[in-house]
Amino acid sequence: MLVGYMRVSKADGSQTTDLQRDALLAAGVDPLKLYEDHASGKKDDRPQLAACLKGLNAGDTLLVWKLDRLGRDLRHLVNTVHNLTERGIGLKVLTGEGAAIDTTTASGKLVFGIFAALAEFERELISERTIAGLASARARGRNGGRPYKMTPAKLRLAMASMGKPGTKVSDLCTELGVSRQTLYRHVSPTGELRPDGSKLLVGN
Template identity: 60%
Template sequence: MLIGYARVSKSDGSQNLDLQRDELIKAGVDKKRIYEEYASGKREDRPVLDNCLKALRPKEDTLVVWKLDRLGRNLRHLIEIVQDLETQGIGFQVLTGKGSCIDTTTASGKMIFAIFAALSEYERELISERTKAGLKAARARGRKGGRKFIMTRTKLNIARTALKDPDTNINELCKELRITRYTLYRYLSPEGELREYAHKLISMENA
């Protein structure tokens, strides 16, 4: 089943969802199955998107968006979302724009997205190499550096359990743990599965 997600940044009437809604319906999405949200693309707090992702059924549904920039805050966030969908057997399709070649229900679409993911990974590795080089140079001069983990093992366990409950309010969870949504999803997927940063945190605390 096709599930649509549409978003504009402002709810003051200067922007509307008509174009996205029409294109999603034209692509075969039932208008009753379109999740519509008014929120800036940079906002971490997007409850409609969270509800949409939770509602998708593994190996049955395909998430459809008008353009790539309607979904992710940035390339990294977008890739994390789509990789989570692919892990669950949920398809992803982009109707227009630079990402219109992406349709993970097809072999060619999967290949195109794999290229996006590889470029993002390459970018992360470059940043990591520069960071390590900078820290090494700082240590050689007697300075200590490095970003402290905002998440703790205890917070991680609490968040992991909470995310497995579909009734969990993400905003309240983040407020309770004193972390941002970005931090939460950096360590855990929307379903509570451990991500790379979570494994790093666990290995550091076990060392």
């Protein structure tokens, strides 16, 4: 079964999903199998996406107009598609930069594999930069005392690290130079953004 998901960023009526709807219907999606959100891509609260993902079954294919309609960021996108793949559900992107992605085909899986590799590369770069910055700070004598505040770079590293097997929260807090309370105020134990974390990234 084909299922379609649409999203526009503004809920004030200034944007419509007409173009996305037409493309999804033309691709064969049943009008009753369309889900629609009016929310920024950076927001966690997208109830129709949650309902869409929950309602998918093995053998179904999720269709989106463009790749940016689905994911908050590259990491969220990769995690979402990995989850779909594990459940036996395909993803097909109709247009835009991700139009070659169709995880129901071998070539489409290869293209998405490249995206996943880029996401991992991004996480490694963030980790290296954060560790290098902390080492530099320690070399200048900025050790101990009150923990430094959370920054976008630290937050991205925390998102990539939290929930991974082997990650010790106490060690991560030490590495980032933040308290456990600060860490959990910005990110959940599974690596998802919390309201303070979303505000921090939106502002940068």
